[in-house]
Amino acid sequence: MQPDSIRAVVTGGVSGLGLAVATRIVADGGKVALFDVNDDKAATAVAALGDAKARYFRTDVTDEDGVVANVTAAKAFLGGLNATINCAGILGAGRVLGREAPMALKNFSATVMVNLVGSFNVAKAAAAQMQHNEAGEDGERGAIVNTASVAAYEGQIGQAAYSASKGGVVGMTLPMARELARFGIRVNTVAPGIFWTPMVDGMPDEVQQSLSASIPFPSRLGRPEEFADLVAYILGNRYLNGETIRLDGAVRLAPK
Numbered sequence: 095m096q097p098d099s100i101r102a103v104v105t106g107g108v109s110g111l112g113l114a115v116a117t118r119i120v121a122d123g124g125k126v127a128l129f130d131v132n133d134d135k136a137a138t139a140v141a142a143l144g145d146a147k148a149r150y151f152r153t154d155v156t157d158e159d160g161v162v163a164n165v166t167a168a169k170a171f172l173g174g175l176n177a178t179i180n181c182a183g184i185l186g187a188g189r190v191l192g193r194e195a196p197m198a199l200k201n202f203s204a205t206v207m208v209n210l211v212g213s214f215n216v217a218k219a220a221a222a223q224m225q226h227n228e229a230g231e232d233g234e235r236g237a238i239v240n241t242a243s244v245a246a247y248e249g250q251i252g253q254a255a256y257s258a259s260k261g262g263v264v265g266m267t268l269p270m271a272r273e274l275a276r277f278g279i280r281v282n283t284v285a286p287g288i289f290w291t292p293m294v295d296g297m298p299d300e301v302q303q304s305l306s307a308s309i310p311f312p313s314r315l316g317r318p319e320e321f322a323d324l325v326a327y328i329l330g331n332r333y334l335n336g337e338t339i340r341l342d343g344a345v346r347l348a349p350k
Contacts, residue, residue: 095332096330097119097326097330098123098124099176100122100123100177101125101172101173103127103178103216104178105178105179105213106182106183108138108139108150109132109139110291110292111241111291112130113318114318115179115325116128116148117143118322119326120148124147125148125172125173127148129153130152130182131152131154133150133152137150149168151164155182155215156208156212161215175220175223175224175236176227176236178216178220179239179241179325180212180239180241181241183259186201186255186256186259188252189252205256205259206255209260209263210258210259217281221274229278232332235278235279236277237279237281237328238274238281239282240263240266240267240283240284241284242260242264242285243286244285244287244340244345246263246264247285247340248347249347250348252350260285263283267282267336267337275335280334280335281336284325285342286340287342288305288315289317311344320341321341324339324341
């Protein structure tokens with residue numbers, strides 16, 4: 095699809111990787127609907143992007159009916175819907191056997207619900223709308239990009255819940271791409287390494303330096319704009335389908 099034709103839902107869209115994606119889409123002439131739960135950051139994001147090009151929809155990605163309603167409303171604002179980028183996620187760190195007690199099941203479930211179930215929930219609601227789009231070149235009607243993590247492959251100690259949730263995102267990419275192929279809807283996933291996000295920004299300097307040193311090349315944290323560049327490329331290259339792409343500077347996570 096052409097950059098200026100993109101009409102996208104972006105989850106986690108008011109900060110971090112999601113905001114970088116939304117900013118890139120708007121800069122290229124597209125429009126975005128920002129799905130998130132942070133009202134304060136949303137106001138700042140919409141002000142920066144412009145209310146003609148961006149609108150915030152307070153969205154719990156695990157709420158099936160709420161997502162369907164907001165996707166419908168987003169499509170009306172956007173004047174169509176042909177792209178969805180799932181960036182909403184939580185870290186959900188915690189050991190299986192913690193110092194005080196084993197991990198509470200609700201903690202594991204909450205991480206899987208947001209990162210995996212939430213991604214599926216938004217993707218299927220968006221696909222239900224995209225299937226009715228007029229077919230473009232090669233019969234394309236839309237594209238979905240999910241966000242996994244290198245932790246899907248080398249989860250560290252304390253990341254059992256997070257890695258399981260992101261591994262699920264990787265696992266559903268190909269079957270979803272195969273199923274939606276008949277509608278001309280592509281599905282791909284990006285598995286980022288260690289990126290500058292609000293989560294990392296709050297870490298002590300020595301921790302940030304240690305993280306940077308662990309990355310072979312470039313030996314620094316990833317920039318959200320680099321994630322957005324890859325998403326933009328995926329949206330534009332119709333032959334890219336059913337794939338998970340690592341974006342990580344060749345890092346491989348150590349056990350801890």
